[in-house]
Amino acid sequence: MKGKIWILFFLGVCLAGCSAQATETDTKKTGETIVVGTGNAYPPFVYLDEKNEVTGYDIAVLKEIDKRLPDYQFQYESMDFKTILTALSSNHVQLAAHQYAENEERKAKYLYAHTGYTDFTMYITQNKTTQVPITSLQDLAGKKVFASSGSNAAYLLETFNQTHATPIQIVYNDGSNEVIVKGLQNKTADAALMTKFDIAKLNKQFQANLVATGEPVKKAKTYFLFQKKNTTLQKAVDRALETMIEDGTLSKLSIQYLGEDFTK
Numbered sequence: 001m002k003g004k005i006w007i008l009f010f011l012g013v014c015l016a017g018c019s020a021q022a023t024e025t026d027t028k029k030t031g032e033t034i035v036v037g038t039g040n041a042y043p044p045f046v047y048l049d050e051k052n053e054v055t056g057y058d059i060a061v062l063k064e065i066d067k068r069l070p071d072y073q074f075q076y077e078s079m080d081f082k083t084i085l086t087a088l089s090s091n092h093v094q095l096a097a098h099q100y101a102e103n104e105e106r107k108a109k110y111l112y113a114h115t116g117y118t119d120f121t122m123y124i125t126q127n128k129t130t131q132v133p134i135t136s137l138q139d140l141a142g143k144k145v146f147a148s149s150g151s152n153a154a155y156l157l158e159t160f161n162q163t164h165a166t167p168i169q170i171v172y173n174d175g176s177n178e179v180i181v182k183g184l185q186n187k188t189a190d191a192a193l194m195t196k197f198d199i200a201k202l203n204k205q206f207q208a209n210l211v212a213t214g215e216p217v218k219k220a221k222t223y224f225l226f227q228k229k230n231t232t233l234q235k236a237v238d239r240a241l242e243t244m245i246e247d248g249t250l251s252k253l254s255i256q257y258l259g260e261d262f263t264k
Contacts, residue, residue, distance in 0.1 A: 031073040034233065036062060037093030040078035044201075044257050045099050045118075054078040057257035058097045061117055061241075062224075064249060068240040072233070082150050082174075085110065088225060094233065101152040101220040103159075111228050115241045116221025117250060119262050122153060123212035125194040127184045134191050135214025141166040146173045146180050146192040153193035156218055181208045193217060197262055 038054060039046040046056045054076050066074040077093060087093045088110060101120045102112060124134050134140055137160050147154035149172050161167040171189045173179055181202055183189045191213075194202075199210050226234045244250040251261045 031071055033073050033075060034095055035093045036074050036076045036095045036097055037084040037087045038076060038078055038097045039081045039084065042081070042098065046078070046097070048078065057118075057253060058099065060253050060257060061244075061250065062095075062097060064244060064253065065237055065240040068243060069236055072236065081148070085150075085225070088227060091227065094227065094230065095237070096225040099222045100225050101218075101222055103152055103155045105155060106225070109228070111226040111230060111234055113223045113226070113234055113238050113241070115238045115245070116223050117241060117263065118222040118254070118258075119264060120152070120195055120220045120222045121216045122156070122193045122195060122218045122220070123199070123216055124214055125184070125192045125199055125210050126190070126213055128209040128211045130190075133213045137168075137217055138164075140168045140191060142169070143190040144169045144171050144188070146171050146183060146189045148172070148174055152218075152220070156193065177202055178206060181206045181210070184208075184210065197258060197260075 038058060040048050040054060042056075044056050045058050046054060049055045059076065062074055062076075066072065074095075077087075079087065081098055084093070084096050084098055085106070088096045096110070099118060099120060100106065100112075106112075124136070124140065126134060134143065137156075140157075140160075141164060145157060145168050147157055147170050154170060154172070157168050157170050161170075171183070173183070180192055184192060185208070194210075194212070196212060199212055202208050203210055224237055226237075241250070245263070250263050254261050254263045
């Protein structure tokens with residue numbers, strides 16, 4: 001009789017354990033999977049680590065947001081910068097993350113988060129030994145300027161050209177940072193548009209002598225992008241990001257990955 005009681009007790013424990021495990025699995029499955037499209041070659045923001053997994057500041061911010069959103073599960077897919085927004089348009093991904101600053105062309109197609117997570121103020125950047133400093137977009141008319149295709153810098157230069165008789169000669173560069181540094185040194189281009197973070201990074205990486213000249217040409221922050229109709233996800237991400245700003249988590253991640261607090 002006692003043996004039967006122990007067998008029944010054991011079976012009850014097992015069933016209870018199995019039930020709990022199934023409930024936990026089911027709970028995880030109820031969270032909507034969100035595929036995040038991001039880059040793979042813009043360290044320290046987004047890049048591939050030694051295990052070929054995407055990492056960096058943007059990913060760290062998103063993982064913290066994911067922790068605060070139990071109704072969602074984020075998955076990450078890295079791709080070339082120029083294909084991320086195409087993937088967002090086709091719903092291959094539901095969230096785009098690659099240090100996107102606002103511009104009217106993107107705003108017409110996609111939904112921006114309301115809360116920014118990094119400062120992305122751009123300056124005209126030159127090699128320090130350049131004899132004639134260029135301090136405004138107007139000074140760039142007729143000059144050669146580096147910009148990556150599809151970037152906010154390229155959009156700013158292209159918009160300038162639409163309303164000015166003497167256009168800026170945009171040198172589209174999708175190569176390495178070394179190409180930009182050497183190009184500014186040997187005057188393949190007269191300038192580039194960069195954030196102060198990128199200037200400091202290239203100076204350290206290549207022992208370059210790049211400087212920001214003049215006042216900012218564009219004050220901006222970076223934002224996550226969504227499909228136009230996806231206001232529910234947008235609002236959820238905004239709420240989580242706002243709590244990270246309030247409790248200091250965002251600043252800490254910036255210092256950890258970027259070396260300083262670039263969130264203000």
